[in-house]
Amino acid sequence: MSANTTAIVTISNRLGLHARPAMMLAETAMRFDADISVRRLDQDAGVDAKSIMQLMMLAAVCGTELEFTASGTDADAAMSELTALVKGNFSEDAVDDH
Amino acid sequence: MKLLDIVVKDAIDPQLAATSRDEAITMLVDRLIEAKAVDPGHRDEFISAIIKRERRGSTGFGHGVAVPHVKHPEIEKLVAAVGVSHDGIDFNSLDGNPVHSIFLIISPEQKPEEHLEAMEAVFSNLSQDTFRSFLLQATTVDHVTSLLEEADSSTLGN
Numbered sequence: 001m002s003a004n005t006t007a008i009v010t011i012s013n014r015l016g017l018h019a020r021p022a023m024m025l026a027e028t029a030m031r032f033d034a035d036i037s038v039r040r041l042d043q044d045a046g047v048d049a050k051s052i053m054q055l056m057m058l059a060a061v062c063g064t065e066l067e068f069t070a071s072g073t074d075a076d077a078a079m080s081e082l083t084a085l086v087k088g089n090f091s092e093d094a095v096d097d098h
Numbered sequence: 099m100k101l102l103d104i105v106v107k108d109a110i111d112p113q114l115a116a117t118s119r120d121e122a123i124t125m126l127v128d129r130l131i132e133a134k135a136v137d138p139g140h141r142d143e144f145i146s147a148i149i150k151r152e153r154r155g156s157t158g159f160g161h162g163v164a165v166p167h168v169k170h171p172e173i174e175k176l177v178a179a180v181g182v183s184h185d186g187i188d189f190n191s192l193d194g195n196p197v198h199s200i201f202l203i204i205s206p207e208q209k210p211e212e213h214l215e216a217m218e219a220v221f222s223n224l225s226q227d228t229f230r231s232f233l234l235q236a237t238t239v240d241h242v243t244s245l246l247e248e249a250d251s252s253t254l255g256n
Contacts, residue, residue, distance in 0.1 A: 014210060015210040015213075016210055016211065016214050017214065018210070018213060018214060018217070019155075019157055019165070019167070019217070020154075020155060023155060052159045052160075052192070053159050053160070053161070053163075053221045053224065053225045054221075054225065056159075056214075056217045056218065056221045057218050057221050057222050057225065058218070059211075059214045059215050059217065059218035060214070061210065061211040061214055062210070062211075
Protein backbone atom coordinates (compact mmCIF):
# COMPACT_ATOMS: atom_id res chain seq x y z
CA MET A 1 0.00 0.00 0.00
CA SER A 2 1.28 3.43 -0.88
CA ALA A 3 0.45 6.53 1.06
CA ASN A 4 -2.43 8.87 0.26
CA THR A 5 -1.72 11.71 -2.09
CA THR A 6 -3.77 14.88 -1.67
CA ALA A 7 -4.11 18.05 -3.69
CA ILE A 8 -6.41 21.06 -3.50
CA VAL A 9 -7.43 22.79 -6.71
CA THR A 10 -9.95 25.51 -7.53
CA ILE A 11 -12.49 25.16 -10.31
CA SER A 12 -11.73 28.10 -12.59
CA ASN A 13 -13.68 27.50 -15.80
CA ARG A 14 -16.72 29.76 -16.08
CA LEU A 15 -19.30 26.98 -16.36
CA GLY A 16 -17.99 25.00 -13.40
CA LEU A 17 -17.99 21.22 -13.09
CA HIS A 18 -20.83 20.48 -15.51
CA ALA A 19 -21.38 17.24 -17.40
CA ARG A 20 -18.48 17.38 -19.85
CA PRO A 21 -15.76 18.26 -17.34
CA ALA A 22 -17.23 15.69 -14.92
CA MET A 23 -16.96 13.10 -17.64
CA MET A 24 -13.36 14.10 -18.40
CA LEU A 25 -12.47 13.67 -14.73
CA ALA A 26 -14.28 10.34 -14.39
CA GLU A 27 -12.81 8.93 -17.59
CA THR A 28 -9.33 9.96 -16.54
CA ALA A 29 -9.80 8.60 -13.01
CA MET A 30 -11.02 5.28 -14.39
CA ARG A 31 -7.73 4.74 -16.20
CA PHE A 32 -6.00 4.36 -12.85
CA ASP A 33 -6.14 1.57 -10.28
CA ALA A 34 -5.91 4.06 -7.41
CA ASP A 35 -8.96 4.85 -5.29
CA ILE A 36 -9.65 8.51 -5.86
CA SER A 37 -12.09 10.72 -4.01
CA VAL A 38 -13.05 14.34 -4.45
CA ARG A 39 -14.38 16.54 -1.66
CA ARG A 40 -15.57 20.12 -1.61
CA LEU A 41 -13.49 21.90 0.99
CA ASP A 42 -16.72 23.26 2.49
CA GLN A 43 -18.23 19.77 2.90
CA ASP A 44 -17.26 16.75 5.00
CA ALA A 45 -18.03 13.86 2.67
CA GLY A 46 -16.21 13.17 -0.56
CA VAL A 47 -17.40 11.42 -3.71
CA ASP A 48 -15.87 8.80 -5.99
CA ALA A 49 -13.93 10.49 -8.79
CA LYS A 50 -14.73 7.56 -11.09
CA SER A 51 -18.49 8.24 -10.97
CA ILE A 52 -19.87 11.00 -13.19
CA MET A 53 -23.14 11.02 -11.24
CA GLN A 54 -21.32 11.54 -7.95
CA LEU A 55 -19.12 14.25 -9.42
CA MET A 56 -22.25 16.06 -10.63
CA MET A 57 -23.56 15.94 -7.07
CA LEU A 58 -20.73 18.25 -6.00
CA ALA A 59 -22.40 21.18 -7.82
CA ALA A 60 -18.92 22.69 -8.04
CA VAL A 61 -19.31 26.16 -9.52
CA CYS A 62 -16.45 28.34 -10.68
CA GLY A 63 -14.44 29.22 -7.57
CA THR A 64 -15.21 26.01 -5.66
CA GLU A 65 -12.18 24.48 -3.96
CA LEU A 66 -11.90 20.71 -4.38
CA GLU A 67 -9.63 18.33 -2.52
CA PHE A 68 -8.54 15.26 -4.47
CA THR A 69 -7.28 12.27 -2.50
CA ALA A 70 -5.78 9.22 -4.20
CA SER A 71 -4.39 6.01 -2.77
CA GLY A 72 -2.80 3.15 -4.67
CA THR A 73 0.32 2.39 -6.66
CA ASP A 74 -0.49 4.87 -9.44
CA ALA A 75 -1.91 7.56 -7.15
CA ASP A 76 0.74 10.15 -7.99
CA ALA A 77 0.23 9.82 -11.75
CA ALA A 78 -3.56 9.95 -11.34
CA MET A 79 -3.29 13.04 -9.20
CA SER A 80 -1.12 14.93 -11.65
CA GLU A 81 -3.45 14.20 -14.58
CA LEU A 82 -6.62 15.06 -12.67
CA THR A 83 -5.33 18.32 -11.25
CA ALA A 84 -3.96 19.28 -14.69
CA LEU A 85 -7.50 18.97 -16.10
CA VAL A 86 -8.89 21.33 -13.49
CA LYS A 87 -6.01 23.79 -13.78
CA GLY A 88 -6.33 23.72 -17.57
CA ASN A 89 -10.03 24.69 -17.20
CA PHE A 90 -10.99 21.42 -18.94
CA SER A 91 -9.97 23.21 -22.17
CA GLU A 92 -12.88 25.64 -21.70
CA ASP A 93 -13.07 29.37 -21.06
CA ALA A 94 -11.63 30.61 -17.82
CA VAL A 95 -13.84 32.98 -15.87
CA ASP A 96 -11.90 36.08 -16.83
CA ASP A 97 -12.28 35.28 -20.53
CA HIS A 98 -15.91 36.17 -20.32
CA MET B 99 -32.48 23.27 -5.00
CA LYS B 100 -35.55 21.01 -4.91
CA LEU B 101 -36.79 18.83 -7.75
CA LEU B 102 -40.20 20.49 -7.72
CA ASP B 103 -38.51 23.90 -8.06
CA ILE B 104 -37.34 22.83 -11.49
CA VAL B 105 -39.65 20.09 -12.77
CA VAL B 106 -42.71 21.45 -14.58
CA LYS B 107 -45.62 19.27 -13.45
CA ASP B 108 -47.39 19.55 -16.80
CA ALA B 109 -44.21 18.37 -18.48
CA ILE B 110 -44.07 14.99 -16.73
CA ASP B 111 -44.68 12.00 -18.98
CA PRO B 112 -44.80 8.77 -16.96
CA GLN B 113 -45.40 6.68 -20.07
CA LEU B 114 -43.12 8.24 -22.64
CA ALA B 115 -44.00 6.71 -26.00
CA ALA B 116 -40.73 7.63 -27.72
CA THR B 117 -38.68 4.82 -29.22
CA SER B 118 -35.51 6.78 -30.01
CA ARG B 119 -33.32 9.33 -28.28
CA ASP B 120 -34.18 12.12 -30.69
CA GLU B 121 -37.89 11.38 -30.47
CA ALA B 122 -37.72 11.40 -26.66
CA ILE B 123 -35.96 14.78 -26.71
CA THR B 124 -38.52 16.20 -29.14
CA MET B 125 -41.47 14.96 -27.09
CA LEU B 126 -40.12 16.35 -23.83
CA VAL B 127 -39.35 19.76 -25.36
CA ASP B 128 -42.91 19.78 -26.75
CA ARG B 129 -44.21 18.97 -23.26
CA LEU B 130 -42.43 22.06 -21.91
CA ILE B 131 -43.92 24.15 -24.71
CA GLU B 132 -47.45 22.82 -24.12
CA ALA B 133 -46.98 23.60 -20.43
CA LYS B 134 -46.03 27.16 -21.47
CA ALA B 135 -42.72 26.77 -19.63
CA VAL B 136 -40.60 27.80 -22.62
CA ASP B 137 -41.10 29.97 -25.70
CA PRO B 138 -42.42 27.94 -28.65
CA GLY B 139 -40.44 30.24 -30.95
CA HIS B 140 -37.24 28.47 -29.87
CA ARG B 141 -38.59 24.92 -30.18
CA ASP B 142 -36.46 23.74 -33.10
CA GLU B 143 -33.41 25.49 -31.72
CA PHE B 144 -33.79 23.73 -28.33
CA ILE B 145 -34.28 20.35 -29.95
CA SER B 146 -31.33 20.61 -32.32
CA ALA B 147 -29.01 22.00 -29.62
CA ILE B 148 -29.92 19.20 -27.20
CA ILE B 149 -29.39 16.53 -29.87
CA LYS B 150 -26.10 18.12 -30.89
CA ARG B 151 -24.99 18.04 -27.26
CA GLU B 152 -25.86 14.32 -27.04
CA ARG B 153 -23.82 13.61 -30.18
CA ARG B 154 -20.76 15.20 -28.58
CA GLY B 155 -21.12 12.91 -25.58
CA SER B 156 -24.08 11.00 -24.24
CA THR B 157 -25.74 12.24 -21.05
CA GLY B 158 -26.81 8.65 -20.47
CA PHE B 159 -24.53 8.30 -17.45
CA GLY B 160 -25.55 4.75 -16.60
CA HIS B 161 -28.17 3.12 -14.36
CA GLY B 162 -30.83 3.76 -17.03
CA VAL B 163 -30.67 7.51 -16.55
CA ALA B 164 -30.16 10.39 -19.01
CA VAL B 165 -30.11 14.16 -18.55
CA PRO B 166 -30.22 15.77 -22.01
CA HIS B 167 -29.83 19.52 -21.63
CA VAL B 168 -29.16 22.87 -23.23
CA LYS B 169 -28.21 26.30 -21.94
CA HIS B 170 -29.93 29.12 -23.81
CA PRO B 171 -29.54 32.92 -23.56
CA GLU B 172 -33.30 33.58 -23.86
CA ILE B 173 -34.23 31.39 -20.88
CA GLU B 174 -34.74 33.21 -17.59
CA LYS B 175 -35.82 30.37 -15.33
CA LEU B 176 -34.43 26.86 -15.45
CA VAL B 177 -37.07 24.24 -16.28
CA ALA B 178 -37.06 20.46 -16.50
CA ALA B 179 -39.30 17.86 -18.10
CA VAL B 180 -39.42 14.25 -16.89
CA GLY B 181 -40.03 11.25 -19.10
CA VAL B 182 -40.25 7.63 -18.01
CA SER B 183 -39.85 4.95 -20.65
CA HIS B 184 -40.87 1.50 -19.52
CA ASP B 185 -39.47 -0.18 -22.63
CA GLY B 186 -36.20 1.73 -22.47
CA ILE B 187 -34.58 3.94 -25.10
CA ASP B 188 -31.15 3.65 -26.70
CA PHE B 189 -29.32 6.79 -25.56
CA ASN B 190 -25.85 5.54 -26.47
CA SER B 191 -25.33 5.50 -22.71
CA LEU B 192 -21.95 5.01 -21.09
CA ASP B 193 -22.77 1.55 -19.74
CA GLY B 194 -24.58 0.56 -22.94
CA ASN B 195 -27.89 0.01 -21.14
CA PRO B 196 -31.21 1.45 -22.34
CA VAL B 197 -32.48 4.57 -20.61
CA HIS B 198 -35.69 4.56 -18.56
CA SER B 199 -35.56 7.86 -16.66
CA ILE B 200 -35.02 11.11 -18.56
CA PHE B 201 -34.69 14.54 -16.98
CA LEU B 202 -34.49 17.10 -19.81
CA ILE B 203 -33.19 20.45 -18.61
CA ILE B 204 -33.28 23.87 -20.30
CA SER B 205 -31.34 26.47 -18.36
CA PRO B 206 -30.28 30.12 -18.62
CA GLU B 207 -26.91 30.40 -20.31
CA GLN B 208 -25.86 33.29 -18.10
CA LYS B 209 -26.43 31.40 -14.83
CA PRO B 210 -24.20 28.30 -14.96
CA GLU B 211 -24.52 27.85 -11.17
CA GLU B 212 -28.27 27.23 -11.49
CA HIS B 213 -27.60 24.49 -13.99
CA LEU B 214 -25.11 22.84 -11.62
CA GLU B 215 -27.53 23.05 -8.68
CA ALA B 216 -30.27 21.47 -10.77
CA MET B 217 -27.93 18.66 -11.81
CA GLU B 218 -27.06 18.13 -8.15
CA ALA B 219 -30.75 17.87 -7.24
CA VAL B 220 -31.40 15.45 -10.08
CA PHE B 221 -28.40 13.19 -9.49
CA SER B 222 -28.62 13.07 -5.72
CA ASN B 223 -31.94 11.31 -6.34
CA LEU B 224 -31.26 9.43 -9.56
CA SER B 225 -28.14 7.91 -8.04
CA GLN B 226 -30.38 6.12 -5.51
CA ASP B 227 -31.74 2.71 -6.45
CA THR B 228 -34.95 3.38 -4.50
CA PHE B 229 -35.74 6.58 -6.35
CA ARG B 230 -35.09 5.04 -9.75
CA SER B 231 -37.23 1.99 -9.08
CA PHE B 232 -40.11 4.07 -7.64
CA LEU B 233 -39.94 6.31 -10.68
CA LEU B 234 -40.23 3.28 -12.96
CA GLN B 235 -43.24 2.04 -11.00
CA ALA B 236 -45.04 5.37 -11.37
CA THR B 237 -47.79 5.21 -13.98
CA THR B 238 -49.46 8.61 -13.54
CA VAL B 239 -48.31 12.22 -13.31
CA ASP B 240 -49.61 12.28 -9.72
CA HIS B 241 -47.45 9.28 -8.81
CA VAL B 242 -44.36 10.98 -10.21
CA THR B 243 -45.24 14.28 -8.53
CA SER B 244 -45.64 12.67 -5.11
CA LEU B 245 -42.39 10.78 -5.59
CA LEU B 246 -40.63 14.08 -6.34
CA GLU B 247 -42.27 15.62 -3.26
CA GLU B 248 -41.08 12.76 -1.08
CA ALA B 249 -37.58 13.04 -2.55
CA ASP B 250 -37.56 16.79 -1.85
CA SER B 251 -38.49 16.22 1.76
CA SER B 252 -35.88 13.42 1.94
CA THR B 253 -38.31 10.81 3.19
CA LEU B 254 -37.08 8.22 0.71
CA GLY B 255 -33.80 7.51 2.50
CA ASN B 256 -31.08 5.55 0.81
